[in-house]
Amino acid sequence: HLAPEQIEWLNELLPTSIRWHDGRQMKLLYPENDPAGKEDPAWPEFQMKLHECFPLTSHPMLAEGRIPVRIWLLAPDGKRIDSTLDWPAFRATQYPKLKSALQKKHAGVAWL
Secondary structure, three states: OOOHHHHHHHHHHOOOEEEOOOOOEEEOEOOOOOOOOOOOOOOOEEEEEHHHHOOOOOOOEEOOOOEEOEEEEEOOOOOEEEEEOOHHHHHHHOHHHHHHHHHHHOOOOOOO
16 A cells, blocks of 8 residues: 555665675564563564674664664574674674684684
8 A cells, every 4th residue: 555655665764685794685584573562672683693793893773773683693503592683792792702612612613
């Protein structure tokens, strides 16, 4: 029921994918909100291997910088490690706590 220009505007604010720093298109998932309202808002999200996030200097945002994208950080074997809505803060505070365990388990990866 939307006009074409409204659809274009909506796709600009809340796209179905975002361009990653290496040019890949990362598909975004938009989970439904918790109907009871007990959990965090259902942020748009995608999965990425943690070591592929190192080149990021800022966190991916949507809706003109108002909505953060949840990044589910994966180990090199594809297992979920953690998620973040603020990559620079995660890298500064949480990553140092995980680094030694990741280096031991996945020695072939350059952990910065």
